[in-house]
Amino acid sequence: MATSSISSAAKNLINFSTRNVDSQKKSIFSKHLSFSNSSISLQKLSLFKGSHFSRKLQKTPISNVLETVESKSDLLSRTRDPGNLVKTERPTILVSEKLGEAGLDLLRTFGNVECSYNLSPDELCAKISLCDALIVRSGTKVTRQVFEAAKGRLKVVGRAGVGIDNVDLQAATEFGCLVVNAPTANTIAAAEHGIALLASMARNVAQADASMKDGKWQRNKYVGVSLVGKTLAIMGFGKVGSEVARRAKGLGMHVIAHDPYAPADRARAIGVELVSFDQAISTADFISLHMPLTPTTNKVFNDETFSKMKKGVRIINVARGGVIDEDALVRALDNGTVAQAALDVFTEEPPPKDSKLVQHENVTVTPHLGASTKEAQEGVAVEIAEAVVGALRGELSATAVNAPMVPPEVLSELAPYVSLAEKLGRLAIQLVAGGSGIQSVKVVYKSARDPDNLDTRLLRAMITKGIIEPISDSHINLVNADFTAKQKGLRISEERVLVDSSSENPIDSIQVQVSNVESKFASALTENGNISIEGRVKYGIPHLTCVGSFGVDVSLDGNLILCRQVDQPGMIGRVGNILGERNVNVSFMSVGRTAKRTKAIMAIGVDEEPDKDTLKKIGEVPAVEEFVFLEL
Ligand SMILES: NC(=O)c1ccc[n+]([C@@H]2O[C@H](COP(=O)([O-])OP(=O)(O)OC[C@H]3O[C@@H](n4cnc5c(N)ncnc54)[C@H](O)[C@@H]3O)[C@@H](O)[C@H]2O)c1
Numbered sequence: 001m002a003t004s005s006i007s008s009a010a011k012n013l014i015n016f017s018t019r020n021v022d023s024q025k026k027s028i029f030s031k032h033l034s035f036s037n038s039s040i041s042l043q044k045l046s047l048f049k050g051s052h053f054s055r056k057l058q059k060t061p062i063s064n065v066l067e068t069v070e071s072k073s074d075l076l077s078r079t080r081d082p083g084n085l086v087k088t089e090r091p092t093i094l095v096s097e098k099l100g101e102a103g104l105d106l107l108r109t110f111g112n113v114e115c116s117y118n119l120s121p122d123e124l125c126a127k128i129s130l131c132d133a134l135i136v137r138s139g140t141k142v143t144r145q146v147f148e149a150a151k152g153r154l155k156v157v158g159r160a161g162v163g164i165d166n167v168d169l170q171a172a173t174e175f176g177c178l179v180v181n182a183p184t185a186n187t188i189a190a191a192e193h194g195i196a197l198l199a200s201m202a203r204n205v206a207q208a209d210a211s212m213k214d215g216k217w218q219r220n221k222y223v224g225v226s227l228v229g230k231t232l233a234i235m236g237f238g239k240v241g242s243e244v245a246r247r248a249k250g251l252g253m254h255v256i257a258h259d260p261y262a263p264a265d266r267a268r269a270i271g272v273e274l275v276s277f278d279q280a281i282s283t284a285d286f287i288s289l290h291m292p293l294t295p296t297t298n299k300v301f302n303d304e305t306f307s308k309m310k311k312g313v314r315i316i317n318v319a320r321g322g323v324i325d326e327d328a329l330v331r332a333l334d335n336g337t338v339a340q341a342a343l344d345v346f347t348e349e350p351p352p353k354d355s356k357l358v359q360h361e362n363v364t365v366t367p368h369l370g371a372s373t374k375e376a377q378e379g380v381a382v383e384i385a386e387a388v389v390g391a392l393r394g395e396l397s398a399t400a401v402n403a404p405m406v407p408p409e410v411l412s413e414l415a416p417y418v419s420l421a422e423k424l425g426r427l428a429i430q431l432v433a434g435g436s437g438i439q440s441v442k443v444v445y446k447s448a449r450d451p452d453n454l455d456t457r458l459l460r461a462m463i464t465k466g467i468i469e470p471i472s473d474s475h476i477n478l479v480n481a482d483f484t485a486k487q488k489g490l491r492i493s494e495e496r497v498l499v500d501s502s503s504e505n506p507i508d509s510i511q512v513q514v515s516n517v518e519s520k521f522a523s524a525l526t527e528n529g530n531i532s533i534e535g536r537v538k539y540g541i542p543h544l545t546c547v548g549s550f551g552v553d554v555s556l557d558g559n560l561i562l563c564r565q566v567d568q569p570g571m572i573g574r575v576g577n578i579l580g581e582r583n584v585n586v587s588f589m590s591v592g593r594t595a596k597r598t599k600a601i602m603a604i605g606v607d608e609e610p611d612k613d614t615l616k617k618i619g620e621v622p623a624v625e626e627f628v629f630l631e632l
């Protein structure tokens with residue numbers, strides 16, 4: 001297979017250590033390195049089934065498989081890492097931030113544990129080459145320099161908590177270091193802290209306390225507001241958001257939530273109505289933030305969105321500081337749009353000492369204490385200790401956040417399908433209209449291969465990745481895809497359809513159906529109301545071949561405009577001209593229709609993202625009935 005046909009998505013799953021691989025080979029197996037001692041058996045990796053390779057290697061632990069793969073492959077001619085833990089008696093585990101005793105005890109049964117808190121970046125770099133594992137919370141920046149300084153010995157970084165924004169995941173993967181986290185043990189603590197901030201803000205607890213300690217008795221100044229009967233909008237109805245909702249209902253609040261991807265029935269089950277972003281922020285008396293920090297949510301609370309809020313609204317943030325434009329929040333507090341804010345998280349932590357936001361009299365602050373209860377820290381410590389010990393033993397971890405190992409033979413065959421799968425997932429989620437909760441996805445693989453010889457876990461993982469990553473800060477890989485989908489209430493079912501084909505290709509086509517949702521592009525819906533898209537690999541390149549009931553043929557490279565129009569002459573020219581006049585390069589174009597001169601779909605691949613005005617112009621072409629721009 002040509003190097004160029006291995007997409008970045010596939011590269012994400014090519015995860016071999018390439019430290020000593022020559023440069024041309026590195027361009028194929030670049031960037032993503034492995035965790036090399038996984039004990040998953042080849043029985044599970046039935047992608048190998050039937051081959052000479054598989055017969056020889058069945059039931060062999062992956063560590064041995066990899067030895068064999070490595071010895072077979074001149075791509076992987078590196079010598080084994082002298083720090084390989086299989087050969088090391090007791091690994092060294094550096095804990096750089098306070099961790100619960102139960103977790104430390106567990107670690108001590110397995111390795112030599114060194115607790116060194118408050119290390120400077122230089123001190124951390126100096127120590128790290130002597131360590132096999134590092135355990136951090138949000139205060140330690142695990143940068144590329146740390147991985148470089150580790151000189152290949154560091155095997156696993158454990159994040160004792162949810163957010164992994166302080167770990168350079170790309171660098172970790174490049175240096176062959178597994179990153180694991182503890183995503184569930186601090187959920188309740190974060191939710192309780194959200195409620196604590198809500199109540200103390202409403203009753204000016206922090207301000208009144210400071211005033212009394214200053215010798216004052218200001219009963220009139222600190223008259224608060226009641227919670228009962230007030231509307232609370234939960235922004236991000238995930239693990240923490242839904243727990244905050246439950247508790248707020250107990251306080252007699254009317255709770256609504258905005259989360260474009262949360263299942264409506266989960267919300268209904270606890271008496272919460274899912275609403276649009278604008279409806280949530282314009283009707284709420286209190287707004288509590290629980291969405292992840294992603295490119296979409298970065299500074300989503302800004303001058304424009306504050307201006308849509310009810311005057312005198314109160315805001316709580318225990319998610320991530322970056323979802324708020326902090327300067328805009330200061331302005332909104334100054335002009336009274338926002339009456340009060342209670343913040344546990346900040347764009348920069350710790351925030352500058354002279355931060356206007358922190359100093360503002362209507363703001364209650366805590367220094368990122370959401371997860372800081374004894375119980376949560378014990379839970380997180382045990383959760384992370386188990387994950388780190390498991391990783392050091394070579395077991396696959398359900399909370400791994402960077403890529404596990406995939407044998408190259410499997411990858412070279414599946415690489416274009418892996419890329420197709422991720423792109424179909426990304427397209428499918430972008431076709432879902434905001435506000436529709438997505439619950440179940442069905443994937444149909446058409447293949448001439450015996451189902452026993454086709455392991456679709458990798459493809460399912462990539463479809464899951466395509467669906468979840470644009471809407472969350474979760475990092476999906478082969479290990480954690482099913483776990484993450486389940487946690488998010490997303491059911492992914494698969495169907496294999498055996499087709500009659502003499503082709504050597506493992507798969508004929510992949511179809512992704514999203515059930516019971518509204519679509520931004522009605523033509524993507526089939527008669528039974530599901531969004532349906534289908535793709536194939538042609539000449540090693542993923543193609544979109546069907547949208548709803550319309551056949552198309554467009555290579556999935558760059559971005560895509562889908563346009564439904566009345567089927568009539570001149571449409572390609574008209575839309576092509578609009579794009580050409582604005583210097584948007586068309587890479588591919590295809591028209592599909594159900595019958596002559598009725599309706600047609602035009603699928604246009606574009607190299608550049610058209611601006612709003614260009615898209616508006618396309619929408620204004622009289623025969624165009626609907627269109628959508630999709631990023632791949
Ligand atoms: N302050 C703390 O100490 C502390 C503790 C735990 C978690 N957190 C943070 O809280 C946040 C939530 O954590 P979680 O464990 O509940 O995560 P989660 O993944 O379970 O929930 C996040 C939810 O946000 C939704 N979402 C994604 N994009 C959205 C958007 N644009 N608008 C609205 N909703 C959107 C997702 O669909 C998901 O349901 C994370 O940022 C996490 O890092 C902070």
Ligand SMILES: O=C(O)[C@H](O)COP(=O)(O)O
Nearest residue numbers: 137138160161162163371
């Ligand atoms: O992401 C998390 O888990 C929370 O923000 C907690 O961070 P901490 O472990 O630094 O308290």
